[in-house]
Amino acid sequence: MVAAIVKPGRIAYIAGMAVRDIIIHPDPRLKKVCAPVEEVDERIRRLADDMLETMYAAPGIGLAAPQIGVTRRLIVMDCAGKDEPPRPHVLVNPEIVWRSEETNVHEEGCLSIPGEYAEVERPAEVRVRYLDRDGQAQERHFTGLEATCVQHEIDHVNGRLFIDYLSPVRRRLITEKMKKLKRERARGKAKAAG
């Protein structure tokens, strides 16, 4: 998800973190059902830290591993408002174990679909089971923006994007726009290199 929440000064709050390139739709890696993380080791922690840094730099409020080309079930998020202290979450192998019947409509965007936003209806609250950054089993109840965000990110590790909730016509239109954006960016890079 993207939000116009800029969090200056939060970049590189852990030494050695790196901003990775975010994959733009359409890309086969964004359509994959990702494999579970087998063990929360140093490599996974480093990956999670890079994902947080990439997300804060974008800026965004959530990021899933496939968006940086790693097709594993790992997501990060921070839905804190700009005047609140950071609230980073790392969720490994997240699984929704309960959904409210009540739904909510939020305007969603995606760092892999820059500049496009649409209203998506989802359960208003969810309960999620996951492993945290230390590999400890956790269960957490999400409400409001965090509920939308965590569902959007879990969709990513299942190869689903928010535009999959839209009409085929609208989805095709956005996809064509993104193809054009990718061609333009590729040309820009070629020019810079040449």
Ligand code: NI
């Ligand atoms: Ni997204």
